[in-house]
Amino acid sequence: MSTSHSTAHGSHKDRPYRLGIAFSGGGARGLAHAGALMAIEEAGLKPDIVAGVSAGSVIAVLYAAGMRPIDMATMFARSNFRKLTELSYGGGGIFKIERFGRFILDALDSLGGMRCIEDLHIPTYIGVTDLDNARSVAFCEGEILPRMLASCSIPVIFPPVNINGVNYVDGGVLRNLPAWVLRDKCDTLIGINVSPILPKKEHKTLVQVAYRSYHMMLKANQVDDMAMCDVAVQTDDLTDYQVFDLRHIKQMVVSGYIHTRRALEKAGMWNPSTTDKSSK
Secondary structure, X not given: OEEEOOOOOOOHHHOOEEEEEEEOOOHHHHHHHHHHHHHHHHOOOOOOEEEEEOHHHHHHHHHHHOOOHHHHHHHHHOOOHHHHOEEOOOOOEOEEOHHHHHHHHXXXXXXXXXXXXXXXXXXXXXXXXXXXXXEEEEEOOOEHHHHHHHHHOOOEOOOOEEEOOEEEEEHXXXXXXXXXXXXXXXXXXXXXXXXOOOOOOOOOOHHHHHHHHHHHHHHHHHHHXXXXXXXXXXXHHHOOOOOOOOOXXXXXXXXXXXXXXXXXXXXXXXXHHHOOHHHO
């Protein structure tokens, strides 16, 4: 089952969930989402539904499968881009993404071996872009791996992923923050954008130029979704970190924590005394 892009807002009484979190794409900077989740848990909050795009879909899936935010950071700190990908000679992308898929499957196996989205402990949506029909789609059931890999498949860098005869790529191409998926489903929506874009002069490699150009598209398509959120978090201090560089995970996690805590405090949602210690 999937849902296509819609802009209609449901009424308060139509929303079945209390708290939803939308995680943006951002490559390695997606690890800032782990820090954001640490702050959210420390505030005594727990999402009833989540949605993610690209790196955000990885965090959403792992969290919904039961992985602690700190363990996400540790897991990726032990790897690097070369271990997770390999060069492709044809097939629509510079790199293959299968190694990354095996990396995620190993993580899911450590959490009980869940393979389908509907088996996750928290209702989860994975945002992708339907390349054939030029539309945003969000999957809430079906096999996790192909849908998550599609959500992570940055055009040119990685090849499209074919699911049931349709080619899908990174959800960030059209909507990099999946607030549109959750707005009608929850009373309170927290959106976390780890893809800031600020002026930058150095573009040395083909990958850097391709991703910078792609990132400029994201800037435009995030505005509406940020406006949909009750609490909008943005990690502007991460703009200098490379999208595939996993050497600065600690700084990314800290940034996610600090910016999310500030946003929750501003929204009057910071109440650490009610934190559920068992969720740590």
